[in-house]
Amino acid sequence: MNSHNRSELHVLCSSGQLLLQPLWDRLRAWDALIQSPFFPVFFSITTYVGFCLPFVVLDVLCPWVPTLRRYKIHPDFSPSARQLLPCLGQTLYQHVVFVFPMTLLHWAVSPALLPAEAPELFQLVSHVVLCLLLFDTEFFVWHLLHHKVPWLYRTFHKMHHQNSSPFALATQYMSVGELFSLGFFDMMNVLLLQCHPLTALTFHVVNIWLSVEDHSGYDFPWSTHRLVPFRWFGGVAHHDLHHSQFNCNFAPYFTHWDKILGTLRSAHTK
Ligand SMILES: [Zn+2]
Ligand SMILES: [Zn+2]
Numbered sequence: 577m578n579s580h581n582r583s584e585l586h587v588l589c590s591s592g593q594l595l596l597q598p599l600w601d602r603l604r605a606w607d608a609l610i611q612s613p614f615f616p617v618f619f620s621i622t623t624y625v626g627f628c629l630p631f632v633v634l635d636v637l638c639p640w641v642p643t644l645r646r647y648k649i650h651p652d653f654s655p656s657a658r659q660l661l662p663c664l665g666q667t668l669y670q671h672v673v674f675v676f677p678m679t680l681l682h683w684a685v686s687p688a689l690l691p692a693e694a695p696e697l698f699q700l701v702s703h704v705v706l707c708l709l710l711f712d713t714e715f716f717v718w719h720l721l722h723h724k725v726p727w728l729y730r731t732f733h734k735m736h737h738q739n740s741s742p743f744a745l746a747t748q749y750m751s752v753g754e755l756f757s758l759g760f761f762d763m764m765n766v767l768l769l770q771c772h773p774l775t776a777l778t779f780h781v782v783n784i785w786l787s788v789e790d791h792s793g794y795d796f797p798w799s800t801h802r803l804v805p806f807r808w809f810g811g812v813a814h815h816d817l818h819h820s821q822f823n824c825n826f827a828p829y830f831t832h833w834d835k836i837l838g839t840l841r842s843a844h845t846k
Contacts, residue, residue, distance in 0.1 A: 600694035
């Protein structure tokens with residue numbers, strides 16, 4: 577597309593689209609990487625480990641920096657290398673052995689298409705919020721079922737509960753069955769809402785961040801549950817309680833489903 581046509585296209589775009597078009601144009605310049613069969617696994621691992629890394633550093637610093645302990649839900653707990661390394665190893669192993677063949681199959685059947693136009697900003701934000709609400713609902717049902725049916729708990733969910741005081745790298749410490757269920761919900765919502773690839777990418781990043789924050793063990797003044805009004809977001813305070821008490825707070829992010837079903841337990845937040 578020449579520069580004249582491009583400027584005409586921009587005139588036709590709405591202001592919300594114009595905001596995202598430069599970002600989308602930059603990303604599309606990396607189309608060989610984005611459309612490669614290795615991209616989903618590479619993107620998923622680097623985003624996840626990148627989000628976990630600052631918390632790992634905080635955990636290492638915690639014994640020597642008393643101020644940090646004020647923000648820890650379990651002030652006297654810091655994960656040891658013997659806890660951290662198996663979690664990281666499990667994530668890498670599962671992504672290489674199980675996730676990569678699946679994404680390769682998906683790539684062969686339907687290669688990623690990158691449209692020329694960026695999505696509208698409002699559409700991107702509303703689709704990300706809708707994807708999060710759908711994911712929260714699907715995971716709530718899955719999670720409740722896996723705590724109520726002993727066979728399901730033993731077979732698919734018990735592994736994730738090995739850490740009663742979670743830490744960032746314990747987020748994806750789970751069975752292959754649980755990892756695929758979460759991956760399936762994540763992908764299904766994007767397809768269901770026919771999200772733009774940039775929206776899908778944003779949702780994956782937000783979803784990975786929120787899941788890592790849920791397990792981080794740190795309750796900061798800027799934690800998501802303190803930023804969302806009306807106590808609508810449970811976040812780290814609620815999910816940490818789920819890991820120690822098992823029978824409450826089954827939704828990963830929002831509080832409405834647990835409130836409706838009477839399984840909401842509020843954490844004592846500082
Ligand atoms: Zn659980
Ligand atoms: Zn968890």
